[in-house]
Amino acid sequence: MEALAQVAALLADKTRAAFCGALLDGRAWTATELAQVARVAPSTASEHLTRLIEGGLLVEHRQGRHRYVSLAGPHVAELLEMMTAFAGPGPSPRGLRATSASEAMARGRTCYDHLAGKLGIALKAGLLELGVVTSELAITPSGLVWLKELGFEPSQRQVSRACLDWTERVPHLAGAAGAHLCDVFFTRGWTKRIGTTRAVVLTPAGEQGWRELGLSG
Amino acid sequence: MEALAQVAALLADKTRAAFCGALLDGRAWTATELAQVARVAPSTASEHLTRLIEGGLLVEHRQGRHRYVSLAGPHVAELLEMMTAFAGPGPSPRGLRATSASEAMARGRTCYDHLAGKLGIALKAGLLELGVVTSELAITPSGLVWLKELGFEPSQRQVSRACLDWTERVPHLAGAAGAHLCDVFFTRGWTKRIGTTRAVVLTPAGEQGWRELGLSG
DNA sequence: GGAACGTTTCGGCGCGGGCCGAAGCGTCGG
DNA sequence: CCGACGCTTCGGCCCGCGCCGAAACGTTCC
Numbered sequence: 001m002e003a004l005a006q007v008a009a010l011l012a013d014k015t016r017a018a019f020c021g022a023l024l025d026g027r028a029w030t031a032t033e034l035a036q037v038a039r040v041a042p043s044t045a046s047e048h049l050t051r052l053i054e055g056g057l058l059v060e061h062r063q064g065r066h067r068y069v070s071l072a073g074p075h076v077a078e079l080l081e082m083m084t085a086f087a088g089p090g091p092s093p094r095g096l097r098a099t100s101a102s103e104a105m106a107r108g109r110t111c112y113d114h115l116a117g118k119l120g121i122a123l124k125a126g127l128l129e130l131g132v133v134t135s136e137l138a139i140t141p142s143g144l145v146w147l148k149e150l151g152f153e154p155s156q157r158q159v160s161r162a163c164l165d166w167t168e169r170v171p172h173l174a175g176a177a178g179a180h181l182c183d184v185f186f187t188r189g190w191t192k193r194i195g196t197t198r199a200v201v202l203t204p205a206g207e208q209g210w211r212e213l214g215l216s217g
Numbered sequence: 218m219e220a221l222a223q224v225a226a227l228l229a230d231k232t233r234a235a236f237c238g239a240l241l242d243g244r245a246w247t248a249t250e251l252a253q254v255a256r257v258a259p260s261t262a263s264e265h266l267t268r269l270i271e272g273g274l275l276v277e278h279r280q281g282r283h284r285y286v287s288l289a290g291p292h293v294a295e296l297l298e299m300m301t302a303f304a305g306p307g308p309s310p311r312g313l314r315a316t317s318a319s320e321a322m323a324r325g326r327t328c329y330d331h332l333a334g335k336l337g338i339a340l341k342a343g344l345l346e347l348g349v350v351t352s353e354l355a356i357t358p359s360g361l362v363w364l365k366e367l368g369f370e371p372s373q374r375q376v377s378r379a380c381l382d383w384t385e386r387v388p389h390l391a392g393a394a395g396a397h398l399c400d401v402f403f404t405r406g407w408t409k410r411i412g413t414t415r416a417v418v419l420t421p422a423g424e425q426g427w428r429e430l431g432l433s434g
Numbered sequence: 435g436g437a438a439c440g441t442t443t444c445g446g447c448g449c450g451g452g453c454c455g456a457a458g459c460g461t462c463g464g
Numbered sequence: 465c466c467g468a469c470g471c472t473t474c475g476g477c478c479c480g481c482g483c484c485g486a487a488a489c490g491t492t493c494c
Contacts, residue, residue: 001231001238003304004297008228013482014219021218032440041484046442048482056303065440065491079303080221082296086273087220136376138355158388159353162375171375230452249470258454263472265452282461282470 010055011083015040016048020057020071020080025198026112028061028068077112078163078174085164104199106167108191111198114178115185116165119202123181124172126215137162137173152180185209227272228300232257233265237274237288237297242415243329245278245285294329295380295391302381321416323384325408328415331395332402333382336419340398341389343432354379354390369397402426 011017018038023029035045049069052058057076061068071077108119115123127133132143139147139160154176161175173181185191190206193199202210228234235255239246252262266286269275274293278285288294325336332340344350349360356364356377371393378392390398402408407423410416419427 001234001301004238004301005229005231005234007300007304008225008234011225012222012229014222015482017218017222017225021221030440031442040482042441043443043485044483046440050442056305067441075303079299082299083224084218084221086292086296087224088273134355136355138351138353158379162378232452247470248472257452259471260455260473261453263470267472284471 007055010052010057011080013048014038015044016052019045019048019052023058023069023071024077024080024112025110026071026077028070031067031069034069071112074113074157074174074179078161081111081163081166085166085169088166101197101199104194104201105197108200108202109198110182110193110200111163111165111172111174114163114172114174114182115191115200116163116172117167117200119191119200120165120172121168121170123215124170126210126213127173129216130214133160133173137171139177147177147180150180150184152177224272224274227269227274228297230265231255232261233269236262236265236269240275240286240288241294241297241329242327243288243294245287248284248286251286288329291330291374291391291396295378298328298380298383302383302386305383318414318416321411321418322414325417325419326415327399327410327417328380328382328389328391331380331389331391331399332408332417333380333389334384334417336408336417337382337389338385338387340432341387343427343430344390346433347431350377350390354388356394364394364397367397367401369394 011020015038019034022034022037031045031049032042034049035042038045040048049058049060049067053060053069057072058069059072061070071080106117108115108117110116111120114120124133124137127143128135130143130146131140132146133139137160144154144159157176159175160173160177162171163174163178164170165172172178182191185206188205188209190203190209191200192203194201228237232255236251239251239254248262248266249259251266252259255262257265266275266277266284270277270286274289275286276289278287288297323334325332325334327333328337331337341350341354344360345352347360347363348357349363350356354377361369361371361376374393376392377390377394379388380391380395381387382389389395399408402423405422405426407420407426408417409420411418
């Protein structure tokens with residue numbers, strides 16, 4: 001069980017945890033950006049990144065004088081979400097700005113490569129009503145056809161996964177199918193990021209597309 | 218993301234991780250037993266247990282002068298298995314006793330409340346062939362009937378879950394269905410624990426029952 | 435070439451936390 | 465009632481590690 005302790009130790013530091021939290025948006029960040037987010041010196045950030053990469057949680061991608069890092073894959077994102085969900089709803093955020101940011105995250109956000117928050121829950125409910133997924137979030141045969149019409153192609157990756165939402169405390173759709181739907185929503189302009197955060201809104205075009213797909217709510 | 222760091226910190230210590238590893242057998246242990254397993258003084262163990270309980274990972278059950286502790290639920294076991302799977306196969310165990318114990322664990326073991334190891338993988342393969350589960354480990358309609366004939370009753374808990382096996386690196390059946398099947402195997406005497414460890418063997422009666430259920434392998 | 439920038443390495447500081455043993459408390463059994 | 469036992473609390477030790485600033489390196493841009 002020492003291996004478990006080693007992995008846990010990587011996430012047991014508030015600075016490294018903050019890095020991972022930022023990287024949960026699925027994008028690649030530079031070392032300096034992460035240092036600013038976590039409010040530590042660049043030298044400190046550099047050391048932390050090296051440890052996270054050696055531990056297999058992050059991968060790096062050097063480009064010129066920049067060091068881009070991102071999560072090593074969906075499995076890392078799932079691990080992080082699971083732990084965050086376990087930690088549960090922490091103390092309510094203080095201050096107006098923090099509160100509104102937190103509310104925006106609760107309404108809709110990306111969880112690495114799929115949609116979460118109230119938006120994710122609504123999507124799940126709609127897919128359930130359409131018969132695309134079961135109440136256990138397994139893809140039905142007809143649901144697979146429906147997904148393929150949206151350009152989905154099965155791969156090695158597990159098609160569907162239940163990801164526990166840490167604001168709503170309800171499982172929502174993750175896995176390859178969840179990632180594909182999220183991709184569809186963004187490429188069609190149905191969802192848009194708020195600033196550079198993980199928070200997401202449904203655009204007017206999105207509300208229309210939502211109905212066109214036969215989704216309710 | 219500080220909440221994440223706090224949860225991780227609970228598991229980031231090798232002694233506490235050893236406690237959790239022992240508790241993964243699903244039973245309740247006393248403080249002294251755990252102290253011996255982790256080779257620390259009783260006073261040290263006591264402090265660790267208090268922290269794990271306050272963190273919500275463990276629950277206690279006092280009885281006379283004993284303090285029994287166990288995992289707080291399946292969600293904790295899932296978290297632990299996920300992290301262990303991520304940590305991956307550590308260095309091979311040294312020494313004859315450690316090696317044979319490790320091999321026994323790889324052949325078959327319980328993963329909190331369901332079967333894992335080669336035995337768990339074989340069970341999954343058999344269930345897949347019977348049409349009880351899909352390749353994604355979702356229970357099929359006919360599979361639900363099959364389970365009910367074995368005394369399974371759906372509850373609040375998620376029926377099926379994929380749990381990543383840390384020796385085989387293959388997902389196997391967890392969730393309420395996995396727990397029920399494990400229960401059936403033990404109450405019918407089809408499986409037996411090796412000593413007091415998590416390792417499990419299929420008994421001769423088990424091999425026969427295995428065939429009677431229509432499972433291959 | 436030179437300046438600005440992103441990053442890394444190193445030394446040193448300070449805090450947190452894991453460990454133990456001693457002492458104390460409640461429980462159980464004779 | 466007394467001893468054995470399981471557990472807890474406390475004080476003290478010490479190691480590990482997160483942090484920073486200074487210095488250095490490579491890249492980019494002027």
